[in-house]
Amino acid sequence: MSHGKLQIGLTGGIGCGKTTVANLFAERGASVIDADLIAHAMTAPHGPAMAAIGAAFGPAFIGADGALDRAAMRALVFADPPARQRLEAILHPMIRAAAEAQAAAATGLYVIFVVPLLIESGAWRERVARILAIDCAESTQVARVMARNGLSEAQVRAIMASQVSRTTRLAAADDIIDNDDGIDALLPQVDALHARYRTISATM
Known part of the structure; x- marks a missing residue:
């Protein structure tokens, strides 16, 4: 950790509310870096990854706009x-x-990397000091993703099956936020961890 800021990896299964939680930490002064947003920028029209993707997979996977x-x-x-x-x-x-x-370049109190596949990726696990898992019941995940993305229950469960299991994710986590019960239940958990992360970061 060359630049002396606490670095946290935030992860969770699809529909667990990673973005919602990350935004709450950002409001409290954390620098949030979202791996999915970076990936979208890389694969946007003529993004930096598109030449390599075109070479590896062929033109069938590149849209008319170059994305x-x-x-x-x-x-x-x-x-x-x-x-x-x-x-x-x-x-x-x-x-x-x-x-x-x-x-x-981050100027926040500490840095949170939002990485959906953090547990699966050894390189990410090695570079963060703490892992924060956002957890919710599988039934909650299914309902949220069906409502948000218009997918069938079978499609959502297939995505969930491709991700690391809830048990494995929770076992790997240093900190866990339960996101089954809406924003009122979320806020005190975020505030408590924010205070802890500020304290850790201040001693680095």
């Missing part, structure tokens, strides 16, 4: 695990480098 055809790629990586690994081999080092650059 990643997300639907085509999602279908491919779901059906073909080696394709997922090829895509991750292109994107992950670029995402980490961009996240490092943002962290080095």
Whole structure:
């Protein structure tokens, strides 16, 4: 941790409310760096990852606007695990480098990296001091994602099955926020952890 700020990795399954929680920490003075937002920028029209993706997968996965055809790629990586690994081999080092650059420039009290696949990724686990898992019941995940993304229950459960299990995620976490009961139950948990993270960061 070269620049002396506490670095936390925030993770959680789909529909657990990672973005909501990250925004609450940002409101309290944390610098939030979202790996998914970086990935979207990398695969936007003529984004920095698109030449490598085009070379690896061919023009069928690039839309007319020069951006990643997300639907085509999602279908491919779901059906073909080696394709997922090829895509991750292109994107992950670029995402980490961009996240490092943002962290080095961060001015917040501490840094939170929002990384959905943090537990699965050894490189992320090694570079954060603490792992914060956002947890909720699987039934809550399913209901939220169906409502938000218009997916069927079977589709949501397939995505959940492709992610690390809830048990594994919670076992890896240093801190856990329960997000089953809405914002009123969330705020005191965020405030308590924010106070703890400020204290840790101040002693670094």
